[in-house]
Amino acid sequence: MNIAYFVETRKKMGLSQKELCDGVCTQATLSRFEKNGQVPAIKILIKLCNRLNLSLADLFPKVEQASSALNRKMTDAEFKLITMDYEEAQRSLQEINFASIDNDDQRLRYLYLQGYLTTLLEGETTDALFAFSQILAADAKDYTVIYNLLALTGSGIIYAHKQENEKAYFYFNKVLKEIYDYQIRTTTDVWRVLNIVYNCGKFYSEVGEYETSDALLNYAYEICADNHLTYYLARVAFRLARNQRAQGKQLSEICEYLNDARAFARLNGNTHELKAIEAYRQTLEA
Secondary structure, eight states, rough: OOOOHHHHHHHTTOOOOHHTTTTTTTTHHHHHHHHHHOOOOHHHHHHHHTTTOOOOOHHHHHHHHHHHHHHHHHHHHHHHHHHTHHHHHHHHHTOOOOOOGGHHHHHHHHHHHHOOOOHTOOOHHHHHHHHHHHHHOOOOOOTTHHHHHHHHHHHHHHHHHOOOHHHHHHHHHHTHHHHHHHHOHHOOOOOHHHHHHHHHHHHHHHHHHHHHHHHHHHHHHHHHHTTTTTTHHHHHHHHHHHHHHHHTTHHHHHHHHHHHHHHHHHHHHHHHHHHHHHHHHHHHHH
């Protein structure tokens, strides 16, 4: 809050503290606000601002605008991440100056995005792990829970890519102990939980634990259906098709999942996934 601007305006209007607060609040209340930043009740603050011809927005214009712009950039990068447009997501993230972020929630969001994009674009593993370790070292608060789960999942992805499965197990198992208890409240919560559940399911598929993988992927399917989101459905259905084949299931069942995957990939314009699905379908026909 720009209290200095409030005081400056009062003085420019030639009002003493006693004159400004007359009939509104005690002079002590106004003094505590101006000198110590102790904000009075909102009704009192509004009346004081009205006497100075100020709006509440005049007291926090820069903070609100900067925060909104930063959130828009973060959301843009995160949406591109979930739609697999990784290079564009990276470009969006690079527009943000991490050193200028003074909000803890936004800092953790930036670190999570940086860690995932570094991993998915095959950047330096140590840079990604450092981003995740900063999240895991943050003070525990309500909003840190989901970032911790994302950081654990991201760390597991890194070790899975390196085929260090024992280390990957360590991280994915920690995630599975907590993810089912996480309460989904917002659309971004849905994005993040799907990210976690899908990547856990993918890992267990790749190590041949299909029962666990199928359970996780079907849970992801339910989350998408319950929240009317389709972004992850192509990937989920495609992975389920591969699981069914690995378990020797009927070709008709495999093709049913592939058809769903192709339909959802088309719906979301996911050309990368469409090519992968078509290439896989050809292996079934060979």
